[in-house]
Amino acid sequence: MCNMTDWRGSALRTYGVGILGSGVISRTYIADIQKFYKALDIRAVADIDWRLARTLADEFGIPKAYVTGELLQDPDIEIVINLTPPQFHVELDKQILGAGKHLFSEKPFAPTLAEAAQVLAYAREKGCMVGGAPDTFLCSGLQSMRWYLDAGIIGTPFFVTANMTTFGVETWHPNPAAFYRQGAGPIMDMAPYYLSAIVALLGPIETLAAFSAQPSQIRRVYAGPRAGSGIPVELPTHYSAIARLRSGVVVNLNVSFDIYGSNLPMFEIYGDGGTLTYPDPNFGGGTPRVYRKEQYTDTAYRNDPEAEARKRRFYELPELMPRVKDYSRGLGVLDLAAAIDAGVPNRSGPEFLLHITEALEGLQLSAKTGSFYTMTTTCERTRPIAPGGYPETI
Ligand SMILES: NC(=O)c1ccc[n+]([C@@H]2O[C@H](COP(=O)([O-])OP(=O)(O)OC[C@H]3O[C@@H](n4cnc5c(N)ncnc54)[C@H](O)[C@@H]3O)[C@@H](O)[C@H]2O)c1
The missing domain is CATH 3.30.360.10 (Dihydrodipicolinate Reductase; domain 2)
Structure with missing residues (x-):
């Protein structure tokens, strides 16, 4: 086990992060990101039901609680983590990218290859980067x-x-x-x-x-x-x-x-x-x-x-x-931020998704x-994280 405080010794710049979907897994993401990943500053949470966002924001001391559209218009937010149910991923991912935000989407990324390709083509057009769960690998x-x-x-x-x-x-x-x-x-x-x-x-x-x-x-x-x-x-x-x-x-x-x-x-x-x-x-x-x-x-x-x-x-x-924790979320978002910083592809990026x-x-x-x-698509094995290293430094 690592000394957990080490994980906050980030070399990355700070990214404004917004959470979309204030349900079960949002609590794991927020708790882990707040504890381990200093570069990811969660500034707002949102939901289709504003009361759920408000409760979540109060629970974790997050400044802003929004409905979806407000989150996407907030200039302080650079990366949006989409934690809505699977049926809404494609539509909301397109809205997130349309607002010029980098995207990390929970799984499944899309129901079909054609829809995934559409989202990723749109991300390229908007100049935004995309990562997706699972990030447990x-x-x-x-x-x-x-x-x-x-x-x-x-x-x-x-x-x-x-x-x-x-x-x-x-x-x-x-x-x-x-x-x-x-x-x-x-x-x-x-x-x-x-x-x-x-x-x-x-x-x-x-x-x-x-x-x-x-x-x-x-x-x-x-x-x-x-x-x-x-x-x-x-x-x-x-x-x-x-x-x-x-x-x-x-x-x-x-x-x-x-x-x-x-x-x-x-x-x-x-x-x-x-x-x-x-x-x-x-x-x-x-x-x-x-x-x-x-x-x-x-x-x-x-x-x-x-x-x-x-x-x-x-x-x-x-x-x-x-080892961050036995059951943890957020490492893929950190990897996305590190990739934006370094101008390199992220590990759970388009080819992999x-x-x-x-x-x-x-x-x-x-x-x-x-x-x-x-299969019609292929990908290379993702770059390994170096022994002893933190993902953001690799
Ligand atoms: N629950 C888990 O343990 C778990 C673990 C890993 C991944 N996931 C994934 O995370 C995602 C969310 O799962 P969950 O269990 O947290 O679901 P949940 O139902 O608990 O929460 C989803 C939230 O999204 C909100 N929502 C629905 N439609 C919306 C919209 N159009 N705009 C904004 N908000 C909207 C809902 O009101 C709800 O608060 C799913 O893709 C799931 O596969 C869940």
Whole structure:
């Protein structure tokens, strides 16, 4: 763990930041940005419902509470973080860019590749930079995985399994209905974390395919003001997918809002020299663990307790850069600000967003048509963050 105050020793100039959407995740963004990222000065929050913005502003001591249009007209705001529900991202992103603000959008960036391309073309026209969630692949755990992989700790990778198995959001989210409408579901809500981790670590996707299932038509709400009511389900809530990366690595991905208990690993990469495992790409902080082939082969003919224990054990690997927090948001916004400062592309920028959006659309198309989907976009692995370094200094 780092000394948290170090994170505020920023070398960047200060950016005026506005939050659009004053719901659940806005609180994580604001708390983390205020605590860790000095360069990002949150000067205003907004919502379609002004009272929600007012409450949020009071909670975090933010000077201004707005409705959407007012935020976009405020000359003090340079970067807007769009934290509205998925169905509003494209329309609001265009308004943000139209107002000449740099944009960081929550996931999913857009429902289709065509819409993502439109938003990004508009950003170019307006001279604005764009970043998007998930930014968890920038955090210490997954960045450390990147260095260990590149150092050959498991030899040549050939297979990844990623499994997001939950029973949906209606047990904890106060507004769960949006998660079961077109444009959301586990594929748009959760697959982005796993796909962006895979692409950031192992490179772009070439071909993919998926099957989907929708075990229930109505979901029961268990928490919040709507507890006891039912939500109609408009889309599949389980996807099982396969993919092949440009590198030849084969991927198996399951994302589900229908699984109540599971022993599937959340994220494991297999190479010809061993296995790397990671607790959950939805979380930035997490300790990678390794199992090396020699643990088995060196003791293959021994069955004494020490050899047997070694055959089973995964070894923890140190994280190579400071861990901000286990569950954290805002690093992608810092990376965007650092890129604006340095005049370089940001890590979760256009190429990456287009590729992940196409993969999400391709998985849904494949599940509908029963055909393989061949990707038309590609991207390079994002620049790694140097061991020991803070993202803003790289
Ligand atoms: N909740 C989480 O744990 C979580 C985690 C990571 C990412 N996200 C993503 O963040 C986004 C928001 O999720 P949430 O859970 O905070 O949702 P939420 O429903 O709690 O909050 C969304 C807010 O946006 C406001 N809003 C709706 N339409 C608007 C408009 N046109 N203009 C301005 N404000 C508008 C709503 O009034 C609401 O306050 C989603 O894209 C989601 O995928 C959520």
